[in-house]
Amino acid sequence: MLKAFLFVLRISAAWFLALLVASSIWYELPLLGRLQWPVAIIGTLTMALVVTGAVSHLGRVRLVAGRVDSDALSNRQRRQIEIPLEAGEAFDLVDAAIRELPRIEHVESARDSLQVRAKVGRPNLYGELPLGRWNPLAWFGERRNQILATVTPTADAGSVTLICEPENPAWSDWFLVDNATNYENAEAVARAISRRIAQHRRGEKDAVAQTRTEKELTVAKLNLLHAQVEPHFLYNTLASAQLLTRSDPARADEMLGHLIQYLRRSLPATDEGMSTLGAELERAIAYLEILKIRMGSRLAVQVDIPEALRATPMPPMMLQTLVENAIKHGLEPRTTGGTVWLRARRSDDTVSVTVADDGEGFNAKTSGTGIGLKNVRERLRLMYAGEAALSVVANFPSGVAATLNVPADGPAATREARHA
Structure with missing residues (x-):
C-alpha cells in the first residue's frame, strides 16, 4: 500500500x-x-x-x-533472458517472438549486430480517454511503445537484453502512465521465447529418439547377422570338407579349423557391440582361407595390417561385408579369380582400412551402391555421427577398393565413457 x-x-x-x-x-x-x-x-x-x-x-x-x-x-521494463542456443539461433528466435506481438507496427532487424528494434501500438484499454484530446494525459507524448532486444554471444549460448518502454523521453514518466502495457509486452516476449525454446528442445528430443530408434534397429539387424551364417556359404564349406575327407583329410581338417574360427568370431558379442580390427581381421582371414581351399589358385590374399593397429575399435561385421563384396562381385565372376588385399594405415587420429581386389570392377550391377555398402554407411552414420566414412573407388588397373576411415579411439560416445 x-x-x-x-x-x-x-x-x-x-x-x-x-x-x-x-x-x-x-x-x-x-x-x-x-x-x-x-x-x-x-x-x-x-x-x-x-x-x-x-x-x-x-x-x-x-x-x-x-x-x-x-x-x-515502472513504465520502462527490462528483462535479461538466457537462451541455451548459439547467438545466431537465439537472435532468430527473439526476432520471431517480437514479430508475433499484437499491434506490432514496425520492426528493424539487424542480424550482424544482433539487435531488433520495434514499435508497438498501445491499445485503448478502456476506450477513449475522458475528455478526449482535452485530457491532460494526452497533451504530450506518443501513445505508443517501443522494444529493443540485443543478443550478446556467450559460451554456447545467447544472452538477451530486452527493453520495453514508451516512445517518450524518460522525464515524461513523472507525468504519464502506460497502464502496464510495457510490462505486458516484456512478459509476452519472454513467454514466446520460452515457448520456442521448449519447441526447439522437443524437436531435439524427437530427433534423438528417432536416431536411437534407428540405431536400435541397426543393432537388431547386426545381431541377426551375428546369429546366422549365410546358409549357402556354410553348406558349400561343409560339402567341400566332406569331399576332402575322402581325398585329402589334412586339407579337410584345415578347412574345418578355419570354419570353427569363423563361426567363433561370428557369435553375438555380450558387450556394447564394438569389436576390434584384430578380431574382425581374424574372421575375415578365416573366411578367406576357407575360400582359398575351395577356389584353389584362383584366389590369392595379401594382408598388410600393422600389429599396432589391431586394437583399433571397429564395428563388427563391417570388414567382413567389404571382404564378401570383393569376393562375390569382384573375383567369383572371373574364371581366373584374382587377389584380395587387406591393408590398414594410421594418419593422425584416423585409421584407414582398405579392402581391394583386382576383379570385375564397377559395372551396371556393382556400382558401389549395393545394400551391403548402404548398410555399412548407415551404421557408420549412427555410430560415429559424421566422424567416420566409407569410400569406394576403382582399383588400378582393375577391380574395386573400399576404404573405411574411422577414429583411432572409437566413436565419441565410447571415448566419453572411457574418460568419465
Whole structure:
C-alpha cells in the first residue's frame, strides 16, 4: 500500500508543480491574469483526471503482474533472458517472438549486430480517454511503445537484453502512465521465447529418439547377422570338407579349423557391440582361407595390417561385408579369380582400412551402391555421427577398393565413457 500511495503522490506532485508554474504564468498575463476561476477549474479538473489515471494504472498493474512494486509500476521494463542456443539461433528466435506481438507496427532487424528494434501500438484499454484530446494525459507524448532486444554471444549460448518502454523521453514518466502495457509486452516476449525454446528442445528430443530408434534397429539387424551364417556359404564349406575327407583329410581338417574360427568370431558379442580390427581381421582371414581351399589358385590374399593397429575399435561385421563384396562381385565372376588385399594405415587420429581386389570392377550391377555398402554407411552414420566414412573407388588397373576411415579411439560416445 505504501508503494502505491507514494506512486500516486509522485504523479500528483509532478502535475501540481506543473500547474503551479502554469498558473504563475497565467497571472502575469495582462487582463487574463485577473481571471482566477479558469485556473481553479482547469487545475481541479486536471488533478482529478491525473489521480484517477494513476489509480487506474495501479489497479491494472496489480491485475496484470499480481503485485505492486517499483519494478511492476515502472513504465520502462527490462528483462535479461538466457537462451541455451548459439547467438545466431537465439537472435532468430527473439526476432520471431517480437514479430508475433499484437499491434506490432514496425520492426528493424539487424542480424550482424544482433539487435531488433520495434514499435508497438498501445491499445485503448478502456476506450477513449475522458475528455478526449482535452485530457491532460494526452497533451504530450506518443501513445505508443517501443522494444529493443540485443543478443550478446556467450559460451554456447545467447544472452538477451530486452527493453520495453514508451516512445517518450524518460522525464515524461513523472507525468504519464502506460497502464502496464510495457510490462505486458516484456512478459509476452519472454513467454514466446520460452515457448520456442521448449519447441526447439522437443524437436531435439524427437530427433534423438528417432536416431536411437534407428540405431536400435541397426543393432537388431547386426545381431541377426551375428546369429546366422549365410546358409549357402556354410553348406558349400561343409560339402567341400566332406569331399576332402575322402581325398585329402589334412586339407579337410584345415578347412574345418578355419570354419570353427569363423563361426567363433561370428557369435553375438555380450558387450556394447564394438569389436576390434584384430578380431574382425581374424574372421575375415578365416573366411578367406576357407575360400582359398575351395577356389584353389584362383584366389590369392595379401594382408598388410600393422600389429599396432589391431586394437583399433571397429564395428563388427563391417570388414567382413567389404571382404564378401570383393569376393562375390569382384573375383567369383572371373574364371581366373584374382587377389584380395587387406591393408590398414594410421594418419593422425584416423585409421584407414582398405579392402581391394583386382576383379570385375564397377559395372551396371556393382556400382558401389549395393545394400551391403548402404548398410555399412548407415551404421557408420549412427555410430560415429559424421566422424567416420566409407569410400569406394576403382582399383588400378582393375577391380574395386573400399576404404573405411574411422577414429583411432572409437566413436565419441565410447571415448566419453572411457574418460568419465
